[in-house]
């Protein structure tokens with residue numbers, strides 16, 4: 001089975017691209033922050049310098065970890081879901097569920113090891129950059145060198161490997177449990193009810209988000225900058241919570257928008273049925289939009305409020321505080337870039353997979369323009385949902401932090417931050433989906449259907 | 452059999468449903484080329500039912516796809532219902548197909564997210580034509596699925612799915628219906644039902660049907676059989692029966708084999 005897994009990897013390199021990229025970027029971020037711990041164990045690192053490094057690794061690395069695990073799980077689930085028909089075929093020629101499970105897990109483990117190893121060099125560079133910033137801000141003395149050692153490598157490889165295999169185990173269990181006939185049919189039409197696991201996951205994450213939000217505006221009130229840690233996690237937890245509940249949200253919104261969408265003719269009609277009957281795939285596509293909007297809006301306004309709070313305290317910014325701000329922005333930047341890449345990555349994988357479906361529509365008489373119109377409408381709906389959910393998620397961070405720091409629930413910072421993030425989400429989603437769909441319809445329909 | 456009309460491999464333009472003139476189709480890059488169709492010319496009259504047979508790889512699917520505007524010939528011309536197949540954009544080609552051509556595949560190619568009724572009315576919607584649900588229902592009743600309108604394709608048997616695909620091909624009332632092994636994935640009984648539907652399209656509705664098949668029994672439902680080997684038309688037989696077709700196919704296979712051996716391929 002391991003041999004089969006490796007062969008399958010080699011032959012379908014493209015299909016694993018999305019999982020690989022998320023693991024690679026995830027491992028890079030994890031190792032970069034874990035190398036702060038390596039640096040902290042160095043000789044002569046004491047007192048506040050040590051504390052700063054450990055806080056940096058645990059707080060930032062901590063929520064980075066959640067994000068990375070979630071991204072890896074969702075891309076892996078997507079790639080297994082896309083291969084439902086192949087799994088059914090393997091089963092029909094006599095593969096046992098256990099064999100299929102080993103194949104999926106073997107593939108994921110192989111990709112994780114490759115991604116983790118390749119991430120070592122970029123992670124070392126990123127880690128050096130972060131320590132360089134800490135030097136500049138004076139939080140860490142300049143004579144403390146960046147160290148990239150056993151902690152970074154073992155944590156980076158370990159977490160990537162464990163989260164990838166665990167995610168694969170969960171998906172494999174589900175893929176292996178269904179019977180052949182069922183999964184052949186499943187390849188076509190998926191169940192539309194929200195699973196109990198999704199409800200539980202969504203509820204748990206939203207509870208955590210609420211907890212972090214309440215904590216921020218009660219216990220952390222007046223504690224100054226420390227409130228950033230709890231506030232910063234709230235939007236991520238809320239965004240993941242909404243992502244869990246995405247199928248139900250998509251169905252609800254589609255029901256609301258069905259009439260106006262239908263006004264667009266056949267393309268609108270097709271978009272409505274896809275949104276309705278393919279909620280699983282559509283949820284996978286909307287997830288990165290929610291995460292991107294939620295984390296970007298949340299953390300950018302968080303920093304804006306923090307800036308305003310420092311100003312209001314009547315302190316003119318010291319060089320140190322400017323440095324801390326830069327550092328925060330760098331960290332925020334990493335998270336935002338990560339979610340943006342995940343967004344493009346996931347949407348590319350999800351759209352490229354629909355080549356056959358597009359071809360079938362074309363053989364029924366759809367022009368390439370009509371296919372692209374359908375895709376445009378779908379992604380418009382997904383963008384609206386993703387941006388709306390992400391914005392609500394960011395409120396979990398912004399409002400409590402405002403209360404904690406400024407006694408005011410409204411954030412500081414220009415409305416243009418929000419507009420900019422939304423515009424970026426719209427452009428990334430639209431350009432990726434349409435670009436990928438355009439490439440898919442360029443293949444002759446008869447060929448795409450046979451493939 | 453009543454109403455059987457003769458098909459001619461070439462000839463007059465009156466009542467001509469399909470004409471190919473010197474159609475060539477070459478696959479692959481320079482230096483590694485496969486000639487799938489090597490100058491095929493034919494003419495089929497309106498209201499004829501023609502089967503296309505030949506060994507595997509002889510170019511049957513390619514012929515059908517070129518004739519139906521799903522693929523572009525490397526050289527030669529194709530006329531459907533008197534109009535030359537547009538050489539323009541993909542969108543222009545799609546619009547051309549919508550008005551004149553129906554296609555049925557071996558793999559039914561129904562859209563999995565659409566119900567039976569939605570699948571059948573989709574070509575009308577896409578063409579911006581009025582969606583006459585009553586007519587769609589009539590067509591579905593004709594193929595014996597009047598009671599499965601709201602089912603998804605995954606809830607139907609293969610034979611039923613193929614009948615939906617036929618209903619979808621017929622609903623736009625195309626002049627020519629192409630089928631690439633439409634009975635290839637079906638059992639004998641479902642296959643017979645599908646063939647009867649195609650025959651009915653010809654006899655009752657005056658449409659023209661061109662069908663690729665490997666099955667002599669299926670070919671015998673047609674008015675005439677075209678034989679293809681190595682991308683060329685090598686035979687034409689009217690009023691086929693299962694026995695004569697089977698016999699001819701055996702000879703054809705032997706002959707192709709012999710030619711290949713002497714050609715040193």
Ligand SMILES: Nc1ncnc2c1ncn2[C@@H]1O[C@H](COP(=O)(O)OP(=O)(O)OP(=O)(O)O)[C@@H](O)[C@H]1O
Nearest residue numbers: 478479485486487506507508509510511512513514
């Ligand atoms: N996309 C393609 N690229 C390269 N060669 C192709 C392609 N499609 C078909 N061919 C080649 O063209 C020839 C004719 O293929 P075609 O599919 O028309 O055969 P066929 O008669 O339909 O065979 P079968 O009965 O097996 O379906 C074959 O040699 C085939 O290998």
Ligand SMILES: [Mg+2]
Nearest residue numbers: 511512513631
């Ligand atoms: Mg063929």
